[in-house]
Amino acid sequence: xxxxxxxxxxxxxxxxxxxxxxxxxxxxxxxxxxxxxxxxxxxxxxxxxxxxxxxxxxxxxxxxxxxxxxxxxxxxxxxxxxxxxxxxxxxxxxxxxxxxxxxxxxxxxxxxxxxx
Amino acid sequence: xxxxxxxxxxxxxxxxxxxxxxxxxxxxxxxxxxxxxxxxxxxxxxxxxxxxxxxxxxxxxxxxxxxxxxxxxxxxxxxxxxxxxxxxxxxxxxxxxxxxxxxxxxxxxxxxxx
Numbered sequence: 001x002x003x004x005x006x007x008x009x010x011x012x013x014x015x016x017x018x019x020x021x022x023x024x025x026x027x028x029x030x031x032x033x034x035x036x037x038x039x040x041x042x043x044x045x046x047x048x049x050x051x052x053x054x055x056x057x058x059x060x061x062x063x064x065x066x067x068x069x070x071x072x073x074x075x076x077x078x079x080x081x082x083x084x085x086x087x088x089x090x091x092x093x094x095x096x097x098x099x100x101x102x103x104x105x106x107x108x109x110x111x112x113x114x115x116x
Numbered sequence: 117x118x119x120x121x122x123x124x125x126x127x128x129x130x131x132x133x134x135x136x137x138x139x140x141x142x143x144x145x146x147x148x149x150x151x152x153x154x155x156x157x158x159x160x161x162x163x164x165x166x167x168x169x170x171x172x173x174x175x176x177x178x179x180x181x182x183x184x185x186x187x188x189x190x191x192x193x194x195x196x197x198x199x200x201x202x203x204x205x206x207x208x209x210x211x212x213x214x215x216x217x218x219x220x221x222x223x224x225x226x227x228x229x230x
Contacts, residue, residue, distance in 0.1 A: 004159070031216060042120070042220040043160075043203070056213060090159050097215040102148035102167065102207060105218065107159035 002026055004108035006091050012114045015081060021111045023074040023091030032074040033092040033105060034066060043090070049074065050097045081115045088112050118143045118208050122221035129194055129228050137189040137202055137224045145209030149187050150218065151180050152203040160203055194228045201225045 004025045013019050025032060034046040048056035049068040063085075065077040074091055088110045094103040121140045129135055141149065148167055152160035164173045166182040173180050177198065179190045189202055205218040 006159075033216070040222065042222050043205075043218075045217060048216050050216070056216065092159075094216070101215075102165060103216070104150065104162050104165055106162060107152075109159045110157075112157070 004091055004093055004106055006089075006108040006111050008111060009109065010112045010114075012116060013078070013081065014116055015083070017081075018077070018079040020078065021076040021089055021091075021113075023076075023108055025072055025074075025091075025093035025106075025108075027093055027106060029093040029106075030071045030096050031094045031103070032068060032071070033094075034074065034076050035090040035092065035107075037088040037090055037110070047076075048097075055097065078113075081113075083115050086113055086115045118206060118219040120204055120206055120219050120221035122202075122204050122224050124224060125222070126225040127227070129191075129226070131195055131228055131230050132193045134190070134192045134194070136191070137226070139187040139189070139204030139221060140185060141187070141204075141206045141219075142185075143206045143208045143219070147207045147209045147214065149182055150205045150207070151187070151189055152205065154201045154203055154223070163202075191226070194226075196228045196230050199226055199228045 007022045031050045036044045046060045047066040052068045067075040090110045091108040092105040094105045119142045123138045151163040154160045164180040169184045177192050181188045201223040203223045205220045208214045
Protein backbone atom coordinates (compact mmCIF):
# COMPACT_ATOMS: atom_id res chain seq x y z
CA UNK A 1 0.00 0.00 0.00
CA UNK A 2 1.18 3.52 -0.72
CA UNK A 3 0.01 6.99 0.24
CA UNK A 4 -3.09 7.33 2.40
CA UNK A 5 -5.70 4.58 2.46
CA UNK A 6 -9.22 4.68 3.88
CA UNK A 7 -11.75 1.97 4.62
CA UNK A 8 -14.54 1.44 3.95
CA UNK A 9 -14.92 3.40 0.72
CA UNK A 10 -18.71 3.46 1.05
CA UNK A 11 -20.88 3.18 4.16
CA UNK A 12 -24.61 3.29 4.65
CA UNK A 13 -25.81 3.43 8.23
CA UNK A 14 -28.98 4.09 10.14
CA UNK A 15 -29.22 6.83 12.71
CA UNK A 16 -28.97 4.37 15.60
CA UNK A 17 -25.93 2.47 14.31
CA UNK A 18 -22.36 2.65 15.48
CA UNK A 19 -19.60 2.39 12.88
CA UNK A 20 -15.96 3.37 12.48
CA UNK A 21 -13.92 4.80 9.63
CA UNK A 22 -10.28 3.81 9.33
CA UNK A 23 -7.36 5.70 7.82
CA UNK A 24 -3.77 4.54 7.40
CA UNK A 25 -0.87 6.56 6.03
CA UNK A 26 2.27 5.02 4.54
CA UNK A 27 4.20 8.28 4.07
CA UNK A 28 6.08 8.46 7.35
CA UNK A 29 4.15 11.54 8.41
CA UNK A 30 3.35 12.39 12.01
CA UNK A 31 0.26 14.57 11.62
CA UNK A 32 -3.15 13.30 10.55
CA UNK A 33 -6.45 15.03 9.79
CA UNK A 34 -10.16 14.34 9.33
CA UNK A 35 -12.13 16.52 6.91
CA UNK A 36 -15.79 16.57 5.89
CA UNK A 37 -16.69 17.39 2.30
CA UNK A 38 -20.32 18.20 1.52
CA UNK A 39 -21.74 19.17 -1.85
CA UNK A 40 -21.26 22.83 -2.78
CA UNK A 41 -19.26 23.54 0.40
CA UNK A 42 -15.52 23.89 1.02
CA UNK A 43 -13.67 21.16 2.86
CA UNK A 44 -14.30 21.44 6.59
CA UNK A 45 -11.52 20.52 8.99
CA UNK A 46 -12.82 18.33 11.81
CA UNK A 47 -9.86 17.02 13.80
CA UNK A 48 -6.08 17.23 13.76
CA UNK A 49 -3.60 14.93 15.48
CA UNK A 50 0.10 15.64 15.82
CA UNK A 51 2.29 12.87 17.24
CA UNK A 52 -0.90 11.11 18.33
CA UNK A 53 -2.06 14.11 20.35
CA UNK A 54 -5.24 15.91 19.32
CA UNK A 55 -4.48 19.53 18.56
CA UNK A 56 -7.76 20.59 16.96
CA UNK A 57 -11.39 19.79 17.57
CA UNK A 58 -13.19 22.17 15.27
CA UNK A 59 -16.53 22.40 17.12
CA UNK A 60 -17.49 18.96 15.90
CA UNK A 61 -20.56 17.29 17.50
CA UNK A 62 -19.78 14.58 20.02
CA UNK A 63 -21.40 11.94 17.83
CA UNK A 64 -18.06 12.01 15.97
CA UNK A 65 -15.23 10.60 18.08
CA UNK A 66 -11.66 10.41 16.72
CA UNK A 67 -8.92 8.06 17.83
CA UNK A 68 -5.25 8.06 16.89
CA UNK A 69 -3.45 5.02 18.37
CA UNK A 70 -0.17 5.76 16.55
CA UNK A 71 1.17 8.11 13.90
CA UNK A 72 0.14 5.82 11.03
CA UNK A 73 -3.47 5.14 11.98
CA UNK A 74 -6.51 7.31 12.52
CA UNK A 75 -10.09 6.31 13.25
CA UNK A 76 -13.38 8.17 13.27
CA UNK A 77 -16.02 6.52 15.43
CA UNK A 78 -19.59 7.36 14.50
CA UNK A 79 -22.76 6.96 16.57
CA UNK A 80 -26.33 8.26 16.42
CA UNK A 81 -25.62 10.27 13.29
CA UNK A 82 -28.11 12.52 11.54
CA UNK A 83 -29.01 12.55 7.82
CA UNK A 84 -27.16 15.87 7.44
CA UNK A 85 -23.96 14.04 8.36
CA UNK A 86 -24.05 12.32 4.98
CA UNK A 87 -20.90 13.44 3.16
CA UNK A 88 -17.47 12.39 1.92
CA UNK A 89 -15.10 11.99 4.87
CA UNK A 90 -11.49 12.53 3.96
CA UNK A 91 -8.37 11.65 5.87
CA UNK A 92 -5.10 13.46 5.24
CA UNK A 93 -1.56 13.38 6.57
CA UNK A 94 1.42 15.69 6.56
CA UNK A 95 4.83 16.17 8.07
CA UNK A 96 4.99 17.55 11.57
CA UNK A 97 3.46 20.79 12.69
CA UNK A 98 6.52 22.82 13.66
CA UNK A 99 5.90 26.51 13.73
CA UNK A 100 6.71 28.61 10.69
CA UNK A 101 6.84 25.78 8.19
CA UNK A 102 4.50 24.87 5.37
CA UNK A 103 3.45 21.26 5.04
CA UNK A 104 1.53 19.82 2.15
CA UNK A 105 -1.36 17.63 3.18
CA UNK A 106 -1.88 14.37 1.28
CA UNK A 107 -5.38 12.98 1.14
CA UNK A 108 -6.88 9.53 1.06
CA UNK A 109 -9.69 8.54 -1.32
CA UNK A 110 -12.40 9.21 1.26
CA UNK A 111 -15.36 7.31 2.68
CA UNK A 112 -18.73 8.15 1.17
CA UNK A 113 -21.12 8.06 4.14
CA UNK A 114 -24.88 7.94 3.78
CA UNK A 115 -27.04 8.20 6.90
CA UNK A 116 -30.58 6.91 6.47
CA UNK B 117 -11.11 35.53 8.99
CA UNK B 118 -9.29 33.90 6.08
CA UNK B 119 -11.30 33.59 2.88
CA UNK B 120 -10.80 31.86 -0.46
CA UNK B 121 -13.01 32.46 -3.48
CA UNK B 122 -12.61 30.46 -6.66
CA UNK B 123 -14.01 31.40 -10.05
CA UNK B 124 -15.62 30.35 -12.20
CA UNK B 125 -17.60 27.66 -10.39
CA UNK B 126 -17.63 25.60 -13.57
CA UNK B 127 -15.74 25.86 -16.85
CA UNK B 128 -16.27 23.89 -20.00
CA UNK B 129 -13.50 23.86 -22.62
CA UNK B 130 -12.85 22.18 -25.92
CA UNK B 131 -9.74 20.05 -26.13
CA UNK B 132 -6.79 22.34 -26.89
CA UNK B 133 -8.60 25.51 -25.72
CA UNK B 134 -6.35 27.15 -23.12
CA UNK B 135 -7.83 29.02 -20.15
CA UNK B 136 -7.25 30.05 -16.53
CA UNK B 137 -8.86 29.38 -13.18
CA UNK B 138 -8.83 32.06 -10.50
CA UNK B 139 -8.33 31.84 -6.74
CA UNK B 140 -8.77 35.10 -4.81
CA UNK B 141 -7.79 35.11 -1.16
CA UNK B 142 -7.66 37.23 1.96
CA UNK B 143 -5.40 35.95 4.69
CA UNK B 144 -3.44 37.41 7.56
CA UNK B 145 0.06 36.84 6.25
CA UNK B 146 0.26 34.13 3.61
CA UNK B 147 2.43 31.19 4.53
CA UNK B 148 1.49 29.08 1.51
CA UNK B 149 -1.11 28.67 -1.23
CA UNK B 150 -1.94 25.18 -2.42
CA UNK B 151 -3.58 23.80 -5.54
CA UNK B 152 -5.23 20.38 -5.57
CA UNK B 153 -6.99 18.35 -8.21
CA UNK B 154 -9.98 16.20 -7.23
CA UNK B 155 -11.55 13.57 -9.44
CA UNK B 156 -15.14 12.44 -8.76
CA UNK B 157 -15.37 10.09 -5.78
CA UNK B 158 -11.70 10.53 -4.89
CA UNK B 159 -9.64 12.58 -2.49
CA UNK B 160 -7.80 15.75 -3.49
CA UNK B 161 -4.44 15.21 -5.19
CA UNK B 162 -1.69 17.70 -4.36
CA UNK B 163 -0.44 19.75 -7.32
CA UNK B 164 1.52 22.85 -6.19
CA UNK B 165 2.55 25.01 -3.28
CA UNK B 166 3.28 28.69 -3.86
CA UNK B 167 4.89 30.81 -1.16
CA UNK B 168 5.34 34.38 -2.35
CA UNK B 169 4.07 36.83 -4.94
CA UNK B 170 5.71 36.40 -8.32
CA UNK B 171 6.33 32.70 -7.87
CA UNK B 172 5.34 30.29 -10.65
CA UNK B 173 5.29 26.49 -10.83
CA UNK B 174 4.59 24.18 -13.75
CA UNK B 175 3.54 20.58 -14.18
CA UNK B 176 2.76 19.25 -17.63
CA UNK B 177 -0.08 21.45 -19.03
CA UNK B 178 -0.62 23.29 -15.72
CA UNK B 179 1.08 26.45 -14.52
CA UNK B 180 0.26 28.14 -11.22
CA UNK B 181 1.07 31.78 -10.51
CA UNK B 182 0.70 33.92 -7.40
CA UNK B 183 0.15 37.61 -6.66
CA UNK B 184 -0.54 39.31 -3.34
CA UNK B 185 -4.30 38.87 -3.77
CA UNK B 186 -4.87 35.94 -6.09
CA UNK B 187 -3.51 32.88 -7.80
CA UNK B 188 -4.16 31.60 -11.28
CA UNK B 189 -4.03 28.07 -12.58
CA UNK B 190 -3.33 28.26 -16.30
CA UNK B 191 -4.20 25.23 -18.38
CA UNK B 192 -2.51 25.08 -21.76
CA UNK B 193 -3.97 22.94 -24.54
CA UNK B 194 -6.08 20.87 -22.12
CA UNK B 195 -7.03 17.26 -22.75
CA UNK B 196 -10.15 15.41 -21.59
CA UNK B 197 -8.12 13.74 -18.82
CA UNK B 198 -7.62 17.19 -17.26
CA UNK B 199 -11.32 17.22 -16.39
CA UNK B 200 -11.64 17.45 -12.60
CA UNK B 201 -12.44 19.85 -9.79
CA UNK B 202 -9.51 22.10 -8.96
CA UNK B 203 -9.26 23.26 -5.34
CA UNK B 204 -7.30 26.17 -3.94
CA UNK B 205 -6.34 26.48 -0.26
CA UNK B 206 -4.34 28.96 1.81
CA UNK B 207 -2.35 28.62 5.00
CA UNK B 208 -1.98 31.73 7.12
CA UNK B 209 1.11 32.84 8.93
CA UNK B 210 1.37 32.90 12.69
CA UNK B 211 1.40 30.19 15.32
CA UNK B 212 -1.04 27.76 16.86
CA UNK B 213 -3.70 26.58 14.43
CA UNK B 214 -1.86 28.31 11.58
CA UNK B 215 0.61 25.46 11.67
CA UNK B 216 -1.95 23.11 10.12
CA UNK B 217 -5.15 24.92 9.18
CA UNK B 218 -5.91 25.21 5.48
CA UNK B 219 -8.79 27.36 4.27
CA UNK B 220 -10.24 25.88 1.09
CA UNK B 221 -12.29 27.39 -1.69
CA UNK B 222 -15.31 25.62 -3.14
CA UNK B 223 -13.41 24.64 -6.26
CA UNK B 224 -13.78 25.00 -10.03
CA UNK B 225 -15.26 22.09 -11.96
CA UNK B 226 -13.38 21.84 -15.23
CA UNK B 227 -14.78 19.80 -18.11
CA UNK B 228 -12.70 19.33 -21.25
CA UNK B 229 -14.61 17.99 -24.22
CA UNK B 230 -12.84 15.99 -26.96
